[in-house]
Amino acid sequence: MINTLPPSAVSDYPAHHTGSNCLTPHGKFTALVGIPALLTPYIASAAHHSSVLGTESTPLFLILFAAGIIAISAILIIGITSWGHKQDQIQSMMPFCIRYLAKSKNEVEKISAAKVLGRARHPAALLILTDIVNDETAGEKLRSAALESLRGMSRNYQKYANLIDEFLSAVEANAHQKIIDLLITHFENGGTRHVQSAYVIGREYIRLGNPEEARVWLQKAKKRNMRAHVYVNQISQLISACTRNLIDAGDALFRAGRYHEALERYALASHDLGLEQKRLYLAHLRLACTYCKLERYEDAYQETLLALQDQHKTDTLLPLNKLLQERLGKNGGSEETKMRRDRISAEIATLADSAMAEVI
Numbered sequence: 001m002i003n004t005l006p007p008s009a010v011s012d013y014p015a016h017h018t019g020s021n022c023l024t025p026h027g028k029f030t031a032l033v034g035i036p037a038l039l040t041p042y043i044a045s046a047a048h049h050s051s052v053l054g055t056e057s058t059p060l061f062l063i064l065f066a067a068g069i070i071a072i073s074a075i076l077i078i079g080i081t082s083w084g085h086k087q088d089q090i091q092s093m094m095p096f097c098i099r100y101l102a103k104s105k106n107e108v109e110k111i112s113a114a115k116v117l118g119r120a121r122h123p124a125a126l127l128i129l130t131d132i133v134n135d136e137t138a139g140e141k142l143r144s145a146a147l148e149s150l151r152g153m154s155r156n157y158q159k160y161a162n163l164i165d166e167f168l169s170a171v172e173a174n175a176h177q178k179i180i181d182l183l184i185t186h187f188e189n190g191g192t193r194h195v196q197s198a199y200v201i202g203r204e205y206i207r208l209g210n211p212e213e214a215r216v217w218l219q220k221a222k223k224r225n226m227r228a229h230v231y232v233n234q235i236s237q238l239i240s241a242c243t244r245n246l247i248d249a250g251d252a253l254f255r256a257g258r259y260h261e262a263l264e265r266y267a268l269a270s271h272d273l274g275l276e277q278k279r280l281y282l283a284h285l286r287l288a289c290t291y292c293k294l295e296r297y298e299d300a301y302q303e304t305l306l307a308l309q310d311q312h313k314t315d316t317l318l319p320l321n322k323l324l325q326e327r328l329g330k331n332g333g334s335e336e337t338k339m340r341r342d343r344i345s346a347e348i349a350t351l352a353d354s355a356m357a358e359v360i
Contacts, residue, residue: 118149195224
């Protein structure tokens with residue numbers, strides 16, 4: 001069984017992190033507990049000699065007893081330090097393993113990384129392995145390796161043993177919502193909120209075909225990742241996919257004349273988008289045209305101003321902006337004014353349809 005990072009990862013991994021095998025924390029503790037038992041015969045022997053020889057041998061007993069205590073303390077310190085160093089090694093290995101799982105095209109490298117994560121005894125590793133096991137696009141050997149790693153964690157990581165078993169049952173039942181509920185309960189409601197938990201929740205919502213909720217959680221993961229630096233481009237790529245999904249859904253609804261629903265999708269898609277992304281998806285144009293079809297002219301006018309400010313489709317939006325400005329200025333109650341408003345409204349609707357036809 002491969003228990004180390006793939007060879008191609010070695011150049012990226014710090015030289016002093018060997019990733020060598022060592023006792024688990026439980027094994028170290030058991031070994032350390034046995035040390036006093038080994039020293040007990042010597043202390044008992046010293047006490048026996050002290051009782052036989054009288055008070056004159058008391059200093060000898062005290063010296064032996066003190067030496068035993070010092071030895072135990074030294075071994076405990078060495079053991080704890082060694083265990084801590086091992087945990088640091090594993091913690092440092094996780095980003096490399098995650099990167100190879102996400103980016104490598106070599107199945108052997110991915111499997112090796114999954115096996116290393118199985119030794120991590122860390123919530124982040126548990127979360128990543130859960131995601132792999134539940135990923136139907138992953139290779140069968142990789143999913144099997146992740147499954148074995150999770151089973152190993154269930155045996156050795158007592159803090160999350162029951163949770164891992166629940167995860168595995170939910171995966172077997174293809175119960176994505178159950179996995180989401182478990183993740184929120186154990187990793188989001190109090191305590192440390194890991195970037196991996198928000199990431200995996202987002203992925204689960206994608207599997208459920210819910211890009212709205214997926215995008216919300218992936219945005220949380222992106223913010224956490226600014227501090228943790230765990231993922232490279234994976235989160236942004238998934239957010240872009242969710243945004244594209246929402247835009248496409250909005251376009252389909254707009255074509256079907258379901259403007260309220262289209263507006264909802266466009267609003268969700270444009271939330272938290274940067275300037276370049278708004279340009280890419282023509283977010284302000286889509287919102288402006290949808291507002292026009294709903295006869296929400298003030299909102300449409302504001303969106304055209306934002307679009308022109310960001311230089312989005314100025315040749316299309318400038319005429320629309322002028323018509324909207326004119327329509328908003330026609331507030332009189334005369335019959336002539338009403339007819340003028342109706343004519344401008346019809347022109348606005350036609351121009352909005354024409355503008356949307358260019359982008360969808």
